[in-house]
Amino acid sequence: MGKLTEEEEQLYRIKQAKEKLGQRLLILGHHYQQDSVIQFADLRGDSFLLAQEAARSNAEYIIFLGVYFMAETADIVTSSSQKVIIPEPGAGCALAGMADIGQVEHCWHKVKRLFPGEVIPVTYVNSSAEIKAFCGKNGGLTCTSSSAETAFRWVFEQGKRILFFPDEHLGYNTALKIGFIEDKIALWDRHQGILEGSNDPGVILWNGFCPVHVEFTSEIVNKVKKDNYATNVVVHPECPRKTVEKADFNGSTEQIIKYVNDSKPGSRWAVGTDLNMVNRLRSESEGKEIISLNSSVSPCKDMMKINEQNLLWCLQNLTCDKIVNQVKVNSEVSYWAGEALKRMLSIR
Ligand code: SF4
CATH class of the missing domain: 3.40.50.10800 (NadA-like)
Incomplete structure (x- = not known):
């Protein structure tokens, strides 16, 4: 074999480390990942499908080539003996980062005062484990982009109003799809802490968005x-x-x-x-x-933080039985977030 370039050498070492770990390791790759790392994924999918694969797996180590909330979800649905690892913990999700628990609790108190006993919180899976846990604790649930409609209907069948985090657009598109008119949709302004729009909303949307x-x-x-x-x-x-x-x-x-x-x-x-x-x-x-549709839009910056270097670093440490960049959700948050996820699966 001739002399390898630095990049070829890196890919070769990733392959070697992966082979050494064998069945002990599962690498999950989100569709938005770049080719240089997705080529090492054992399974590819969207966040929901990958969480299901994580739950089915017996692998000792699960490396998540995705963003932080996805690795958190994988940790919630796997057993305590399995370790979930993200190559770069700074790979957050800008959308998930637009709803923090302090802001959400403030909103919840205001909304509950306006409509006592009438609101159920629902969060898109693109949210932190804390927000999922908040929904689980308050009788709500999580949803994916493909199950948002089912989640909305589940709330309305109980005669309740919905408070939806963190993506305004997914919420708006879903509400319109199931026949809501604009007069029945309100928007929670997370910066100002005020409710705008309808005085009698069936749907209250958090004003977060995906920058991509x-x-x-x-x-x-x-x-x-x-x-x-x-x-x-x-x-x-x-x-x-x-x-x-x-x-x-x-x-x-x-x-x-x-x-x-x-x-x-x-x-x-x-x-x-x-x-x-x-x-x-x-x-x-x-x-x-x-x-x-728009060739001037760059790939998601957060997803791009996962690269060959940080993947190789995690793998090489694992081959020495050293776990780096483990994602571990605290047990109480994990329990309630798990309840919100289970509720989603029960109504799908
Ligand atoms: S594309 Fe948008 S929603 Fe998806 S991970 Fe990136 S910032 Fe988050």
Whole structure:
């Protein structure tokens, strides 16, 4: 073998460490990860699917190639003897970071005073373990982008109002989808600590957003359609409402992949979600034209914090039986967050 470049050497060492750990290790990779690390994932998926895989696994070590809340969820659903590791603990999620527990509790007290006994909190899985635990403790639950509709209906069937964290757009898109009119939707301003909009809301939304998905605007959908770049526009429901309304399809990352994969050869797509995933979809879909809905949008900065260097570092430590960057949720938070996750699964 000739002399390897520094990059080739790194990849070679990752492979070696992975082989050495064998069945003791499971590497889970989120669809938004870059190719240089996702190639080492044993399983690929969205956050929900990967949490399910973590729960099914007996591996001693689970390395999560994703952002922090995903690794927390994996820790909650695995046994106490399993160790969940994230190569870079600073890989947070900007959306999840927009709802901290202090702000949420302040909002909860105000909302409860306005509508005593009438509100159920629901959080998107893109939130911290503490927010999930808050929902679990207060009779609420978590949801994914594909189960948000079911979660909303579950609340309304009990004759209650919903307080939804942290993504305003997913909340708005879901409320409209199940027939809510704007007059029944209110917005909690997390900066000012005030409720705006409807005085009698069925849905109260937290005003958080994903900085990646808000870049896919309705103007861009218009332009792509007008210029006939693509016959189909498909977006994630974290995109703003007007974008979702103009798109041909909206769905979770898993649903987007399936929808595009099941389409006819020769079809043309503009996809509004993370660029790493769109590029991979293109390279793995023969005979289809796939572009990003907005080519000037960069991949998620948080996901990009996971790289070959920090993955190799974690693996090499594990080969010496040293655990670094373990994600461990405290037992009380883990219990209540687990309740919120279980409730979600029970109504799916
Ligand atoms: S794309 Fe948005 S929601 Fe997903 S991890 Fe990045 S910041 Fe969070």
